[in-house]
Amino acid sequence: MFKAKIKADILKTVIDTTSILVDEAKFHITPEGISLKAVDPAHVAMVDLSLGSKAFEEYKAEDLELGIDLGKLDQIMKLASAGDVISLDYKEDAHRLVVKVANIVRKMSLVDTAGMPDAKVPNLNLPAEVVVKSSEISQGVLASKAISDHVALTADTDGFELSAEGDTDSVNLKLPKDLLVSLKSSERVKSLFSLDYFANMIKAAKSSDAILLKLGNDYPVMMEFDIADGNGHVVYLLAPRIESD
Amino acid sequence: MFKAKIKADILKTVIDTTSILVDEAKFHITPEGISLKAVDPAHVAMVDLSLGSKAFEEYKAEDLELGIDLGKLDQIMKLASAGDVISLDYKEDAHRLVVKVANIVRKMSLVDTAGMPDAKVPNLNLPAEVVVKSSEISQGVLASKAISDHVALTADTDGFELSAEGDTDSVNLKLPKDLLVSLKSSERVKSLFSLDYFANMIKAAKSSDAILLKLGNDYPVMMEFDIADGNGHVVYLLAPRIESD
Amino acid sequence: MFKAKIKADILKTVIDTTSILVDEAKFHITPEGISLKAVDPAHVAMVDLSLGSKAFEEYKAEDLELGIDLGKLDQIMKLASAGDVISLDYKEDAHRLVVKVANIVRKMSLVDTAGMPDAKVPNLNLPAEVVVKSSEISQGVLASKAISDHVALTADTDGFELSAEGDTDSVNLKLPKDLLVSLKSSERVKSLFSLDYFANMIKAAKSSDAILLKLGNDYPVMMEFDIADGNGHVVYLLAPRIESD
CATH class of the missing domain: 3.70.10.10 (Proliferating Cell Nuclear Antigen)
Incomplete structure (x- = not known):
């Protein structure tokens, strides 16, 4: 029932x-x-x-x-x-x-669920936690899409950075600690992600004011935000792209 | 002149x-x-x-x-x-x-009218007359378009129904007497129509609050509504599709 | 710097x-x-x-x-x-x-400027000067696009006219002196222009209330308007099309 x-x-x-x-x-x-x-x-x-x-x-x-x-x-x-x-x-x-x-x-x-696998969220050790305004990071994603198909996310003890490199141009969104909602990072971590996936996730999170990003070094990013006035919660996990250079 | x-x-x-x-x-x-x-x-x-x-x-x-x-x-x-x-x-x-x-x-x-035939509205005996809010029936048409290319209109002594059958899904808009502007029907009548045509007619009637539908059994539907604050009037006639099952 | x-x-x-x-x-x-x-x-x-x-x-x-x-x-x-x-x-x-x-x-x-020529605005003697509201001329351009790919601009001592001729239809925007912001014309001048170019220029000028048009007979048109609250200025020059009839 x-x-x-x-x-x-x-x-x-x-x-x-x-x-x-x-x-x-x-x-x-x-x-x-x-x-x-x-x-x-x-x-x-x-x-x-x-x-x-x-x-x-x-x-x-x-x-x-x-x-x-x-x-x-x-x-x-x-x-x-x-x-x-x-x-x-x-x-x-x-x-x-x-x-x-x-x-x-x-x-x-309804769709037959027999063939649908049960996904399991892996246990990851992601040392950095950044809470960023969704409007701020949306702008960074939009700017990056114009020049590249991947984006680097970096966190260190001072702040958070989203950056993209094109053939001739670059985009940077640098948010020092005071422009973040919160920051927990004891070391510098950086990972590269597919911009298509990341942009869709950020877009889906736009109804939420703030987004929690958990980051590691060449590691997946975990993105979390509340829905339904806190009565619901979404976690995205996105695998990193390995830099070939 | x-x-x-x-x-x-x-x-x-x-x-x-x-x-x-x-x-x-x-x-x-x-x-x-x-x-x-x-x-x-x-x-x-x-x-x-x-x-x-x-x-x-x-x-x-x-x-x-x-x-x-x-x-x-x-x-x-x-x-x-x-x-x-x-x-x-x-x-x-x-x-x-x-x-x-x-x-x-x-x-x-101007276009030469010589080749344009004079259409004649046939004299039809349509026993059921339903007056329905155009916003209400618009929603039903929109829902039906997602699953089928034809729609059934039914009237009986209790109310009016718009229904569509897809391969696996169905849509129903059931309006009992008290949700209609008016209803005149002494028997159950049902006819099937092309959704493309019917949807366009309903869309064209959207400037009017209410739409009069005259229905028979496997018979054309006549749709009527006022325009220009009652200084104009539109009548549509739509031939039925014959159910093949 | x-x-x-x-x-x-x-x-x-x-x-x-x-x-x-x-x-x-x-x-x-x-x-x-x-x-x-x-x-x-x-x-x-x-x-x-x-x-x-x-x-x-x-x-x-x-x-x-x-x-x-x-x-x-x-x-x-x-x-x-x-x-x-x-x-x-x-x-x-x-x-x-x-x-x-x-x-x-x-x-x-940045782009290498070595290959980019230095354009020079030619010295033209354009006898008629018309200042027209940009909203007014925009409508005329829109109407003309429906029937033709070129447009004629005419000025005389009484007013300004924009006109287009299609195969069967015509469009005219006739603005007598009192519907213009200003008019300076001692003789009748008329030139024909590509509607694509002219429409784009008019569209670009839409942020300005009024547009100055300098016209001659089968001569280029010069279009001028202010930008940035008068702290900037734009001049367009458009070559005429020669009427083949």
Whole structure:
């Protein structure tokens, strides 16, 4: 059993956050809330999302796994305004999710979860933690995209830096400690990432004021932010690119 | 003789309403107002539009037929804001319509009406009449387009329903009597329609608050709504698709 | 040495005004301000732009020539809002322009100016001078584009006219003396121009309320307008098309 009501903008955030990596996702439903872990087809990035029952207007659930086509759910979102309440009702016998927006009922077939692997977030030792305003880092990403397809993230005891190198031009966003929300870094760490992935993650995090970045040296970056007024949380993991020079 | 002034938004509605079915139309001009009847090239749908002289700021006309390229007239509309007044002046000797927006004069050649047939609205016995809010049915059409290319309209003594069936998903907009503006139906009637045509008609009717639908069983639908604050009226007729199952 | 700060919208105007004709431009930097003269690749049109040091928030410069890729500079502008202040700093040793928007630093390689010719504005005797509202002439250009690829500009003692002839349709914007800002014309002059070029110039001038047009008979048109609240000035020159009929 899964019967819930949720504000359209929160459900939209769940979809947007996940669909940058996968088209379909296996949602774990429990009495406490929903969660999902998914790895993109190229195995470069991962999302780990959780949304507590408090993020919903109404929530009743038993333990369940639902395979959801995010594109289909997104189609239905187009019918809703931000304040609208979406009702979700899982019909076990027909293996369908009944989604209701205003007077419109969409009966949505579910995806078989048998072939969907259970992703596991690896245990990483990431020594630096930077909390940066999402508007600030968005600008840096936008500037970098004009000249390169990868971006370097650096943290040291004094601040954080995002930098990109093109053939003739370079872009730098240097944020000293006082321009960061917070900084925890005892050594200098630097890693290089695909700008496509990183830009999509930053874009998905734009609804959040601040983003936590956990960094190591030539190591994956972990990006974390809250959704649904703190009743939900997203963790992205992005593998580094190895500098060839 | 045809000399008239009209608000840009009203003329724009006339163009938009007609151009979903045809590129050119034969306008009948009389001292009482203008009207047109047109059938789309595939002979699936018809529009019957009338606009009384009261819809104009100024109006002087004798009996005339003008063949108008709707695309050309629409180009000129792009120069006007909603409140602007467009002046129209038929020059018989040059067989041109002189259209004036602000200080700009466009002399527009007319289309020969000789080859344009006179459409006739058939006399149909459509037992059910439903008046529905255009915003409500627009949402249903939008939801249906995501999963199918046709839509079923059903009316019975209790209410009205719009439904679409895809390969795995379905969409339903069920409006019981109390969610309709009005309902007149003594029996259950149901017909299937091309969603492309129906969606365009609903979109063209969006300037109107409410839409009258006249329905039968496997029969055409007649859609009616007012334009120009009740000084004009549009009737669409759309042939049904026959269910093959 | 060239170190300056300028409001984003002013720098954006400089780029937009120039990039309708060329991708790269040679900027002349002097202690009094910056200027450029450029001819489009087809040698049909020319721009002569000057921006005094008063248009800048801060300005320090020696005599210099900087070859700038306008597309690159425009990329950086996308990071700025209209009120933002952009800082420009020429690094002679690296032959780069360091552009700063908020906390983002873009180091931009410069273009070699060796191959860039020095354009010279010819001395023309253009007897008619018309000052027209840019909104008015923009509408005329928009209307003309729908039917033709060239436009005729006419001035006489009574007024100014923009006209276009299509195969079957025509467009006229007739502005008698009282609808012009000013008119100086002792004889009738008329010239024909490419609408593509003319439309781009008019569009680039839209930030200015009024545009000065200097006209002759089958002669180039000179278009002038102020930028940066009168602290800058743009002159366009456009060669005529010769009527073949």
